[in-house]
Amino acid sequence: MDTTTPPFFHRGPAPLARLTFFVSLSILLMVLDARFRYAEALRQTAAVIVYPLQRIAMAPMALLDNAGDYFTSQISLKRENDALRSRQLQAAGERLTLDSLRAENAQFRRLLEARQRLPRISTFAEILYSGRDPFSRKIVIDKGSQQGIQAGLAVIDDVGVIGQVTRVYPLLAEVTLITDKEQVTPVQVVRNGLRAVAYGGGGGNSGDGTLDLRFMSANADIQTGDVLVTSGIDGTYPPGLPVAKVARIERDAAYAFANISCTPAAGTDQNKQVLVLSQEADPPPEPTLAEPAKPAKTRRTRAMDK
Amino acid sequence: MPFYGQSKRILLPVRPGFMVFTVIVALLFNLLPWRDVNGLPDLLALVIAFWCVHQPRKMGIGVAWLLGIFMDTGNGALLGQHAFAYAVLAFTAITLHRRILWFPLSQQAAQILVLLLAIQLLMLAVRLIAGGAFPGLAYFAGSLIAAVLWPAATFILLWPQRRPENVDANRPI
Numbered sequence: 001m002d003t004t005t006p007p008f009f010h011r012g013p014a015p016l017a018r019l020t021f022f023v024s025l026s027i028l029l030m031v032l033d034a035r036f037r038y039a040e041a042l043r044q045t046a047a048v049i050v051y052p053l054q055r056i057a058m059a060p061m062a063l064l065d066n067a068g069d070y071f072t073s074q075i076s077l078k079r080e081n082d083a084l085r086s087r088q089l090q091a092a093g094e095r096l097t098l099d100s101l102r103a104e105n106a107q108f109r110r111l112l113e114a115r116q117r118l119p120r121i122s123t124f125a126e127i128l129y130s131g132r133d134p135f136s137r138k139i140v141i142d143k144g145s146q147q148g149i150q151a152g153l154a155v156i157d158d159v160g161v162i163g164q165v166t167r168v169y170p171l172l173a174e175v176t177l178i179t180d181k182e183q184v185t186p187v188q189v190v191r192n193g194l195r196a197v198a199y200g201g202g203g204g205n206s207g208d209g210t211l212d213l214r215f216m217s218a219n220a221d222i223q224t225g226d227v228l229v230t231s232g233i234d235g236t237y238p239p240g241l242p243v244a245k246v247a248r249i250e251r252d253a254a255y256a257f258a259n260i261s262c263t264p265a266a267g268t269d270q271n272k273q274v275l276v277l278s279q280e281a282d283p284p285p286e287p288t289l290a291e292p293a294k295p296a297k298t299r300r301t302r303a304m305d306k
Numbered sequence: 307m308p309f310y311g312q313s314k315r316i317l318l319p320v321r322p323g324f325m326v327f328t329v330i331v332a333l334l335f336n337l338l339p340w341r342d343v344n345g346l347p348d349l350l351a352l353v354i355a356f357w358c359v360h361q362p363r364k365m366g367i368g369v370a371w372l373l374g375i376f377m378d379t380g381n382g383a384l385l386g387q388h389a390f391a392y393a394v395l396a397f398t399a400i401t402l403h404r405r406i407l408w409f410p411l412s413q414q415a416a417q418i419l420v421l422l423l424a425i426q427l428l429m430l431a432v433r434l435i436a437g438g439a440f441p442g443l444a445y446f447a448g449s450l451i452a453a454v455l456w457p458a459a460t461f462i463l464l465w466p467q468r469r470p471e472n473v474d475a476n477r478p479i
Contacts, residue, residue, distance in 0.1 A: 026386040046375050050379050133382055
């Protein structure tokens with residue numbers, strides 16, 4: 001039982017005053033976070049406090065996974081092993097030719113005095129959870145700044161590009177998927193080398209993610225089924241990684257631009273293992289005359305934004 | 307039976323340790339590694355609303371705000387989004403706590419549903435202004451589920467207070 005003075009008479013500021021204070025504080029934080037990214041220090045501090053809880057919350061799922069592994073039957077293991085072996089054989093064949101092609105390519109590049117493509121170091125990571133935030137499309141992986149992950153790195157799976165690391169904590173990192181509404185990926189059509197910029201279609205966390213190619217003129221040479229790969233112009237993604245496949249094109253004479261939507265190549269919602277690609281040692285030089293399409297595009301994009 | 311309620315029964319004083327424990331469990335539930343499930347109930351909001359209604363002097367707007375900051379960090383949401391919503395929720399629940407407890411449990415749940423939907427709408431508005439995508443109507447199912455859980459929450463969270471300190475067959479509590 002309470003033996004101290006009953007706190008009826010001193011209850012601090014009125015609830016409305018407190019509400020006003022905390023609401024203005026939240027609005028300030030939201031503006032700082034959304035517009036200027038100044039709130040990172042507070043976020044990092046809170047993240048350190050929440051991290052043990054997150055780990056505990058992760059434990060039952062990890063336990064289930066381990067139990068599942070333990071009870072995997074021998075038949076399914078054998079089957080998986082066979083499949084993997086046959087895939088490895090196929091890959092080995094391609095690899096042998098790849099080595100010679102790579103040497104040949106390096107020689108050609110030397111001949112042309114083009115920039116050498118440097119190998120990237122990749123870090124293996126597992127998806128912890130796919131963000132409970134229903135307004136954006138993000139996943140959280142189990143590697144952070146302690147393992148050398150930085151914001152801005154590209155994340156791929158065995159099929160293609162998944163997204164980009166956008167926020168790094170000491171032991172975790174947040175990856176924004178290419179299907180997020182705010183995420184932009186520079187792409188190229190494999191068939192004819194046409195460059196474009198793919199915007200995420202958004203659509204919430206459980207909706208089927210799509211990508212949009214905006215600002216493609218209505219008569220652009222693009223067809224349903226075209227495969228889009230990264231163009232590598234930005235230096236974030238290595239060139240040639242599959243991004244998406246064109247699913248639907250609407251050309252309307254009333255608009256200057258075609259309405260193109262694509263389905264992502266990588267299973268952004270299914271895979272558990274991903275690969276984080278490190279940055280190339282030297283960032284690519286500023287676009288020069290060799291790439292005339294890029295400046296024209298950005299100017300057009302900016303004009304559209306206004 | 308117009309005036310129904312738990313107030314018929316004299317409850318033991320709440321133990322602050324139990325309040326902290328329930329809040330942590332609810333936060334843990336919210337941090338579970340869900341994979342692409344829309345329309346999950348926000349148990350932390352439910353627990354905050356519960357303690358604001360039942361213990362308005364022990365659960366405050368400031369605590370709710372801080373829990374919201376933790377939610378924002380854990381979920382990677384806009385920093386301040388949940389904090390804003392939970393502060394408003396705590397204020398409304400504290401303001402209405404006498405009125406809510408006047409009703410039977412099912413009608414309490416209906417009022418809580420309105421509160422939870424209101425803060426979801428608030429968060430939706432904030433995120434749409436900040437440039438997020440509309441998550442679909444399934445998002446609001448979370449509030450419905452949480453409101454359905456209100457009677458269960460009442461039963462579980464008041465359970466330690468319903469125990470008599472020493473059992474006596476002749477005494478009503």
